[in-house]
Amino acid sequence: MSTNGISKIPHSNKDNGTSSKFQNMDRASLLEKIDEDIQELNLLKSKLKQLEQNKKELQDNIDNIEKKDDNDTEKDNDNDKNTETQKNTSVSKINTSVSTSASPIVEDWKDNTQASILRASTQRQYRQYELAFDRVKLFYKEQHEKQTVAYNYQARINFKTKVRDRMTVWDALIKLNNLLDESDPDTELSQIDHALQTAEAIRHDNKPRWFQLVGLIHDLGKLLYFFDSQGQWDVVGDTFPVGCRYSKKIIYHDYFKKNPDYKNPLYSTKYGIYSPKCGLENVMLSWGHDEYMYHLAKEQTTLPPEGLAMIRYHSFYPWHSEGAYKYLMSEKDHEMLKCVQAFNPYDLYSKTDTKCDIETLKPYYLELIDEFFPNKIVEF
Ligand SMILES: O[C@H]1[C@H](O)[C@@H](O)[C@H](O)[C@@H](O)[C@H]1O
Numbered sequence: 194m195s196t197n198g199i200s201k202i203p204h205s206n207k208d209n210g211t212s213s214k215f216q217n218m219d220r221a222s223l224l225e226k227i228d229e230d231i232q233e234l235n236l237l238k239s240k241l242k243q244l245e246q247n248k249k250e251l252q253d254n255i256d257n258i259e260k261k262d263d264n265d266t267e268k269d270n271d272n273d274k275n276t277e278t279q280k281n282t283s284v285s286k287i288n289t290s291v292s293t294s295a296s297p298i299v300e301d302w303k304d305n306t307q308a309s310i311l312r313a314s315t316q317r318q319y320r321q322y323e324l325a326f327d328r329v330k331l332f333y334k335e336q337h338e339k340q341t342v343a344y345n346y347q348a349r350i351n352f353k354t355k356v357r358d359r360m361t362v363w364d365a366l367i368k369l370n371n372l373l374d375e376s377d378p379d380t381e382l383s384q385i386d387h388a389l390q391t392a393e394a395i396r397h398d399n400k401p402r403w404f405q406l407v408g409l410i411h412d413l414g415k416l417l418y419f420f421d422s423q424g425q426w427d428v429v430g431d432t433f434p435v436g437c438r439y440s441k442k443i444i445y446h447d448y449f450k451k452n453p454d455y456k457n458p459l460y461s462t463k464y465g466i467y468s469p470k471c472g473l474e475n476v477m478l479s480w481g482h483d484e485y486m487y488h489l490a491k492e493q494t495t496l497p498p499e500g501l502a503m504i505r506y507h508s509f510y511p512w513h514s515e516g517a518y519k520y521l522m523s524e525k526d527h528e529m530l531k532c533v534q535a536f537n538p539y540d541l542y543s544k545t546d547t548k549c550d551i552e553t554l555k556p557y558y559l560e561l562i563d564e565f566f567p568n569k570i571v572e573f
């Protein structure tokens with residue numbers, strides 16, 4: 194400490210009694226007093242350090258015990274294989290703080306309380322539609338005006354009556370590299386980046402492998418854009434039921450006013466062509482990548498129903514995030530809602546500007562794809 198600093202003490206304007214105490218001390222005693230204080234401080238510091246060290250050791254012990262418990266209860270070799278694959282592949286840039294390598298797959302995959310994706314999400318605002326670019330507003334204007342009941346029947350007939358292309362899932366993902374989703378206010382990256390970011394975030398939180406695959410392929414249906422779509426309006430964007438009144442919870446609700454169904458006497462009632470609690474599987478959601486990919490995945494993957502629901506309803510924000518259309522839900526849909534809600538943060542909050550390294554991640558995901566797609570060549 195400088196001599197200047199010391200000599201200022203007795204002349205301080207903020208005299209609270211201490212300055213008079215120091216006034217009578219000579220410089221040597223003052224230095225001695227300071228020295229004592231510093232020593233005391235150092236002692237406290239090293240005590241604190243020791244405490245931190247103890248805490249760390251304790252945590253390591255707990256982790257080791259937990260790991261041992263998990264290993265002991267592992268029933269088949271499958272998980273060994275998963276862990277091995279994870280060890281051999283480097284993890285994405287989203288996963289900067291902790292490595293996923295040795296952690297076991299979480300069993301309660303619907304529980305997001307420990308999800309690191311939720312901690313990361315507080316740094317940024319998402320889905321700010323009022324502040325969105327014009328491309329987003331123009332997209333929703335067109336989507337809301339054109340998604341009619343008649344169009345939706347036609348789209349389903351088109352889908353069922355032909356195969357558009359045949360290729361591997363990886364090639365399909367690469368093809369998506371050329372698509373920028375006009376409806377999305379939260380990312381300017383291409384779709385393969387979004388697919389990998391979502392899957393990597395899920396993998397990072399040690400969710401089951403089928404869940405990771407859902408992350409990878411949930412938007413693969415956007416390939417529709419390269420086949421027989423009429424634009425982006427029948428491929429991307431949030432979804433909503435057609436054939437009944439459009440909920441006010443749908444973003445840019447006003448744009449529906451120009452949809453021919455808006456004033457239709459049947460389609461504009463609360464239930465429209467549906468009945469109370471009829472179940473979402475009986476409700477026609479606006480046609481796009483979710484519905485298309487759901488049908489494709491149902492036929493050509495071994496994903497569980499929970500995973501299929503995530504794909505089918507992930508863009509149905511008015512339902513899974515705003516609580517609309519509850520009166521159409523069946524018992525089963527309440528369970529599915531929890532699954533879709535468990536998936537949603539990974540889809541939404543993994544949208545960052547940091548790209549994944551496609552080539553590095555490729556081997557891990559090729560293996561994952563093979564695990565759930567029995568046929569290498571998929572019919573799109
Ligand atoms: O699931 C998402 C979500 O609904 C976004 O809001 C939309 O912009 C994307 O197209 C879609 O993939």
Ligand SMILES: [Fe+2]
Pocket residue numbers: 411412482507508
């Ligand atoms: Fe999507």
